Amino acid sequence: xxxxxxxxxxxxxxxxxxxxxxxxxxxxxxxxxxxxxxxxxxxxxxxxxxxxxxxxxxxxxxxxxxxxxxxxxxxxxxxxxxxxxxxxxxxxxxxxxxxxxxxxxxxxxxxxxxxxxxxxxxxxxxxxxxxxxxxxxxxxxxxxxxxxxxxxxxxxxxxxxxxxxxxxxxxxxxxxxxxxxxxxxxxxxxxxxxxxxxxxxxxxxxxxxxxxxxxxxxxxxxxxxxxxxxxxxxxxxxxxxxxxxxxxxxxxxxxxxxxxxxxxxxxxxxxxxxxxxxxxxxxxxxxxxxxxxxxxxxxxxxxxxxxxxxxxxxxxxxx
Numbered sequence: 001x002x003x004x005x006x007x008x009x010x011x012x013x014x015x016x017x018x019x020x021x022x023x024x025x026x027x028x029x030x031x032x033x034x035x036x037x038x039x040x041x042x043x044x045x046x047x048x049x050x051x052x053x054x055x056x057x058x059x060x061x062x063x064x065x066x067x068x069x070x071x072x073x074x075x076x077x078x079x080x081x082x083x084x085x086x087x088x089x090x091x092x093x094x095x096x097x098x099x100x101x102x103x104x105x106x107x108x109x110x111x112x113x114x115x116x117x118x119x120x121x122x123x124x125x126x127x128x129x130x131x132x133x134x135x136x137x138x139x140x141x142x143x144x145x146x147x148x149x150x151x152x153x154x155x156x157x158x159x160x161x162x163x164x165x166x167x168x169x170x171x172x173x174x175x176x177x178x179x180x181x182x183x184x185x186x187x188x189x190x191x192x193x194x195x196x197x198x199x200x201x202x203x204x205x206x207x208x209x210x211x212x213x214x215x216x217x218x219x220x221x222x223x224x225x226x227x228x229x230x231x232x233x234x235x236x237x238x239x240x241x242x243x244x245x246x247x248x249x250x251x252x253x254x255x256x257x258x259x260x261x262x263x264x265x266x267x268x269x270x271x272x273x274x275x276x277x278x279x280x281x282x283x284x285x286x287x288x289x290x291x292x293x294x295x296x297x298x299x300x301x302x303x304x305x306x307x308x309x310x311x312x313x314x315x316x317x318x319x
Contacts, residue, residue, distance in 0.1 A: 040276070049135075087209065195270075
């Protein structure tokens with residue numbers, strides 16, 4: 001079975017790995033000049049938080065998303081299963097109760113317990129929710145690891161190339177182009193996400209921290225070497241690569257409210273990209289002839305890609 005996967009984001013690489021592990025001859029082609037250059041997943045938060053996501057997502061996100069934690073633990077050693085801490089300022093404690101009503105598999109924690117979970121937040125928050133079973137990873141390291149594993153399995157990865165959808169030289173084509181596939185998927189829309197990378201040695205966090213706020217809910221995800229990814233925004237447009245001043249200010253202010261040490265952090269990178277989404281904000285697998293389209297991961301790329309990649313492989317081997 002000869003398979004061509006178009007797109008080397010999290011959708012394409014997870015699908016390619018599932019196929020290669022089952023014995024298919026796979027090649028991956030991506031229009032970007034190098035890994036991550038054309039993939040919105042390069043700017044993802046990397047939170048594997050299926051139960052937190054119940055707050056605003058369809059229940060199927062939690063039902064399928066919890067499988068992703070074991071999938072990533074088996075394939076990427078950098079996956080950390082240390083939970084998620086959700087906090088709010090005293091004036092916003094009602095938002096915690098609302099969040100709790102819409103989620104599951106958490107414990108209420110007080111200030112003393114928050115200090116045990118994250119010592120550097122001691123005295124800063126008096127109530128929170130701890131989702132102990134959740135996990136996180138560094139998306140860029142994870143994508144690099146998947147690419148390396150594919151190379152070990154004999155998969156060819158070509159960058160800076162355009163692949164024709166109607167090519168007859170392969171048995172099946174898996175189209176994982178994300179928002180670039182909008183011409184073939186008219187109901188696909190773009191949702192821009194903006195992020196900030198900062199570095200500081202003044203604060204240490206072991207796990208993602210979500211700050212609930214009426215205007216801009218925020219998450220901070222720790223990475224290696226003092227790096228933190230700060231994200232929050234979801235903007236209904238397809239303006240790729242541009243961070244607005246308003247978003248930058250709100251991300252910085254939100255991080256500062258979690259801990260003042262972020263006020264002295266070094267800004268490493270501002271980034272933005274367009275997430276592909278269908279009207280119901282859920283991914284879809286669609287078949288047309290020899291082509292299988294896998295798209296619409298929205299803001300749940302690393303959480304939902306493993307389950308859908310498995311279904312893509314099933315569709316190839318058991319049509």
